[in-house]
Amino acid sequence: MPPHVHPEGTTLRDPSKLFYQLDFNRRLIIASYWVVIIAAIPLWWHFTSIERLSLPTSQVHSQAANQLRFPVQIQLENIQDASLPASLQQLLDDRIQRSPQAWKGLDVRVRNQNDANKPGDLFTVTANDNIPLASQRDLMYPIRPGTLSMLADALSILLVPPTDTHRVAQYSPRYRLAFTLLNEDAAAGKSISGWDISGAISRHLSPILNGLSVLHNFTIESQVQFHAPLAFSPLSLPDGYGITPEDLTVFVNSAEWSLSSSVSNDPVLHFVIFIPSASRRPLQILDSRGSPSPSSAFLLPQWGGIIIYNPPPEQESHAPLPQSALNSIFSTFATQLLALLGVPNLPPDVQTDAPVLTGWQLDALLRRRALENAEGAQDTLKSIVKLVDQIENMPVGQDVKGDVQDSLTALDQMYAYSSTSLNSTLHQSADALTLASRAFFNPGMLALLYFPAEHKYAVYTPLFASAMIPMIATAVREIRAWRKQRREAASAAAQ
Amino acid sequence: MLVVSFPHLLLFLFSWTWGILATTPSHEEIVGEFFNQNAHAGSSTSNHTNNWAVLVCSSRYWFNYRHMANALGMYRTVKRLGIPDSNIILMLADDAACNSRNRFPGSVYANPGRGLDLYGDNIEVDYRGYEVTVENFIRVLTGRMEPSVPRSKRLLTDARSNIFVYMTGHGGNEFLKFQDNEEISAFDIADAFEQMWQKKRYNEILFMIDTCQANTMYSKFYSPNILATGSAKLDQNSYSYENDNDIGVSVIDRFTHYILEYMEQINKTSHESMADLFASYDPAKIHSDPGVRADLFGRPLNEVRITDFFGGVSQVEVGNGGDGEARASPSGTTEEENSSSEERPAVAVNASQAQQKVAPPSRPAKWRMTRAWGGVLLLGVLVGWVGFKR
Numbered sequence: 001m002p003p004h005v006h007p008e009g010t011t012l013r014d015p016s017k018l019f020y021q022l023d024f025n026r027r028l029i030i031a032s033y034w035v036v037i038i039a040a041i042p043l044w045w046h047f048t049s050i051e052r053l054s055l056p057t058s059q060v061h062s063q064a065a066n067q068l069r070f071p072v073q074i075q076l077e078n079i080q081d082a083s084l085p086a087s088l089q090q091l092l093d094d095r096i097q098r099s100p101q102a103w104k105g106l107d108v109r110v111r112n113q114n115d116a117n118k119p120g121d122l123f124t125v126t127a128n129d130n131i132p133l134a135s136q137r138d139l140m141y142p143i144r145p146g147t148l149s150m151l152a153d154a155l156s157i158l159l160v161p162p163t164d165t166h167r168v169a170q171y172s173p174r175y176r177l178a179f180t181l182l183n184e185d186a187a188a189g190k191s192i193s194g195w196d197i198s199g200a201i202s203r204h205l206s207p208i209l210n211g212l213s214v215l216h217n218f219t220i221e222s223q224v225q226f227h228a229p230l231a232f233s234p235l236s237l238p239d240g241y242g243i244t245p246e247d248l249t250v251f252v253n254s255a256e257w258s259l260s261s262s263v264s265n266d267p268v269l270h271f272v273i274f275i276p277s278a279s280r281r282p283l284q285i286l287d288s289r290g291s292p293s294p295s296s297a298f299l300l301p302q303w304g305g306i307i308i309y310n311p312p313p314e315q316e317s318h319a320p321l322p323q324s325a326l327n328s329i330f331s332t333f334a335t336q337l338l339a340l341l342g343v344p345n346l347p348p349d350v351q352t353d354a355p356v357l358t359g360w361q362l363d364a365l366l367r368r369r370a371l372e373n374a375e376g377a378q379d380t381l382k383s384i385v386k387l388v389d390q391i392e393n394m395p396v397g398q399d400v401k402g403d404v405q406d407s408l409t410a411l412d413q414m415y416a417y418s419s420t421s422l423n424s425t426l427h428q429s430a431d432a433l434t435l436a437s438r439a440f441f442n443p444g445m446l447a448l449l450y451f452p453a454e455h456k457y458a459v460y461t462p463l464f465a466s467a468m469i470p471m472i473a474t475a476v477r478e479i480r481a482w483r484k485q486r487r488e489a490a491s492a493a494a495q
Numbered sequence: 496m497l498v499v500s501f502p503h504l505l506l507f508l509f510s511w512t513w514g515i516l517a518t519t520p521s522h523e524e525i526v527g528e529f530f531n532q533n534a535h536a537g538s539s540t541s542n543h544t545n546n547w548a549v550l551v552c553s554s555r556y557w558f559n560y561r562h563m564a565n566a567l568g569m570y571r572t573v574k575r576l577g578i579p580d581s582n583i584i585l586m587l588a589d590d591a592a593c594n595s596r597n598r599f600p601g602s603v604y605a606n607p608g609r610g611l612d613l614y615g616d617n618i619e620v621d622y623r624g625y626e627v628t629v630e631n632f633i634r635v636l637t638g639r640m641e642p643s644v645p646r647s648k649r650l651l652t653d654a655r656s657n658i659f660v661y662m663t664g665h666g667g668n669e670f671l672k673f674q675d676n677e678e679i680s681a682f683d684i685a686d687a688f689e690q691m692w693q694k695k696r697y698n699e700i701l702f703m704i705d706t707c708q709a710n711t712m713y714s715k716f717y718s719p720n721i722l723a724t725g726s727a728k729l730d731q732n733s734y735s736y737e738n739d740n741d742i743g744v745s746v747i748d749r750f751t752h753y754i755l756e757y758m759e760q761i762n763k764t765s766h767e768s769m770a771d772l773f774a775s776y777d778p779a780k781i782h783s784d785p786g787v788r789a790d791l792f793g794r795p796l797n798e799v800r801i802t803d804f805f806g807g808v809s810q811v812e813v814g815n816g817g818d819g820e821a822r823a824s825p826s827g828t829t830e831e832e833n834s835s836s837e838e839r840p841a842v843a844v845n846a847s848q849a850q851q852k853v854a855p856p857s858r859p860a861k862w863r864m865t866r867a868w869g870g871v872l873l874l875g876v877l878v879g880w881v882g883f884k885r
Contacts, residue, residue, distance in 0.1 A: 231577075249807075251811070254807065255575070262581060295813055295814045300810075383694060453867065454867050472882075473879065
């Protein structure tokens with residue numbers, strides 16, 4: 001029997017006449033693949049692209065070029081010679097020219113008697129032959145042609161006090177003050193069991209903290225510890241023990257003392273009273289020549305202050321810190337706090353009758369902090385723009401854009417306030433800095449990871465090339481066949 | 496017809512792939528720009544007022560015991576030299592000490608004879624286990640955290656902070672693996688450091704890395720004031736130092752071991768400089784060529800104290816905090832003998848630095864590019880051929 005015989009009357013069908021091999025159907029199928037791919041491209045683009053909203057770049061750059069300026073007016077009163085204001089102005093201008101960096105942002109004008117009211121902070125200098133005395137925004141000073149140069153020097157220190165940027169803590173709207181009483185070793189006896197901390201704070205620190213409340217918000221915490229060993233052994237002296245300058249730099253035994261809680265992210269200023277162990281008293285600070293220094297306090301820049309307190313030998317065991325010691329210790333803490341917060345000193349020859357701070361000092365501090373903040377905000381905004389430009393896969397979301405815009409608005413308002421209200425200027429500058437930093441530290445702005453080009457080829461090529469090349473090949477073949485058909489049809493029609 | 500359309504087809508395919516996939520930023524340009532900017536020399540004493548350390552062990556599992564020991568060894572050293580726990584960010588898988596295979600539960604040893612338990616009694620691991628990720632590491636550096644993240648997990652540095660960044664794990668050319676499921680590239684770290692610099696989040700950085708081909712990891716840095724050192728150059732492995740037969744695995748890597756050994760003679764007030772540390776590197780002992788990169792760093796290395804990065808604060812003002820007090824600085828009296836005795840090692844380091852200079856991306860990079868394109872071309876030809884074959 002033959003293997004396979006078609007029944008009578010049937011013929012082989014031409015494959016090209018099968019319905020699923022019809023040119024039209026085949027082309028429809030191929031085209032539908034392409035339609036899906038092309039239609040999916042926008043979707044794919046949308047889901048794989050990084051959201052990068054445009055930032056107000058030109059605004060940031062124009063804002064960064066701005067410079068905060070504070071007009072300051074000085075009024076001379078009770079003077080005999082009408083030419084004195086002009087010569088004082090001349091002397092101040094000389095000083096401004098000599099160190100423009102220190103006087104940055106300050107427009108100082110000495111008022112003539114007939115000057116109308118101009119905007120700006122008004123300071124008054126009254127002629128008086130007693131000792132120089134600064135009170136709120138006034139200064140009593142012997143004003144004579146001969147003392148004018150000294151007055152100009154005093155005014156420079158009052159208006160633009162020299163500052164130690166190394167020591168002063170960086171500006172923050174909130175600080176935590178951590179007070180710690182450390183007994184090196186209470187077990188050795190004669191330890192200090194406690195202290196009247198709230199009384200001491202309200203007596204010595206509250207006036208300062210209230211005076212500075214326009215600048216900072218303070219949170220206070222305190223603790224007493226009974227075992228706080230040193231990480232080194234003090235030098236033994238004939239009359240007690242000494243700490244060399246070298247050991248002083250590593251005095252804080254951070255591995256074993258826990259000096260502050262970590263409840264918040266605010267910067268902490270530490271204030272420590274260290275009570276040496278009974279077997280190591282008196283403990284003194286030595287200077288570089290090895291002789292005991294009269295001071296028992298020292299300051300770690302931007303960190304805080306430490307006082308070594310040696311209880312008197314007649315001290316009974318386990319008693320609280322005596323009131324007299326507490327007073328002297330806290331007045332030192334107060335000085336250290338002022339130094340750490342950058343409150344300027346008065347000129348050496350000028351006395352004061354103000355309880356805490358004079359208006360001169362507070363204003364100088366406000367001006368400096370506002371300038372710092374404004375500069376910080378401008379720098380941060382510039383870096384955001386620069387980094388977004390530089391790192392191409394860094395996302396920029398709506399909240400970042402909003403914060404940048406708000407920060408720019410705060411800067412604008414700061415300039416508007418700069419001639420009228422110093423407090424508002426500082427607040428706006430602090431807001432601008434906070435907002436700019438928040439934009440910079442936005443958790444969403446994490447740049448996606450960088451992958452080398454080879455990695456991308458290695459991942460995508462096996463996936464896409466094997467699928468795409470046959471599809472392109474069929475499409476090309478199909479187009480060629482179609483064009484051939486058309487040519488043949490055309491030539492057939494021509495014949 | 497076919498001959499003409501085939502190259503066209505490939506061309507189309509390649510331009511399409513290129514357009515979509517190639518988003519490489521031109522890092523070389525940025526690098527060049529920053530090298531030029533940073534030509535000025537900085538001051539010789541450090542300006543920092545606080546020290547921070549970020550210690551990363553990017554491996555997990557028992558067989559990577561040595562990487563955890565590396566990180567814990569560094570942790571012990573920086574803590575001993577005065578960086579408080581609050582200023583140390585330790586990222587550690589932390590599955591060695593309490594691993595069921597550990598014959599000495601609760602302990603991690605890195606030395607023959609198991610003399611020193613690195614796990615000790617006071618370890619604060621800030622990022623543990625699966626929290627050790629590339630993303631978290633970049634977030635720690637750049638400070639881009641959710642508001643809810645606690646203080647202990649944050650790097651709260653400012654413009655006066657010196658930061659010591661130590662990394663260890665398994666790596667390769669320009670990458671470091673994190674826990675076998677992702678990797679960080681040299682570009683990621685370089686970009687993170689640049690973002691820190693832009694936000695004034697550091698004064699100086701010491702970057703130290705112990706992994707295979709470690710020196711490639713710092714080759715992409717372009718921000719100023721970064722001093723970098725690594726354990727092995729391109730195409731070199733970094734080897735382990737000690738096999739403990741009781742523990743059953745290698746307990747520490749050579750590079751880290753010799754650094755820690757050197758550090759043991761340093762105390763909080765030591766005057767040794769970074770140049771001394773780098774001069775102590777011995778390729779014969781380490782079994783690979785450690786590298787140093789100082790071209791971004793502003794100060795001469797023989798004036799940079801080891802304690803500038805590994806220690807606590809450096810300056811103290813005695814008195815009541817008013818004006819005009821003498822500033823006690825540990826330099827002072829011994830400065831002179833220092834500078835004379837440190838001259839020699841400095842020269843040695845400079846020489847080794849010259850060897851370690853980052854190779855310009857000329858020939859090897861081009862060759863890699865050609866190879867990559869060749870591969871794509873070959874694949875395209877093969878698939879195209881199959882597609883056209885009737």
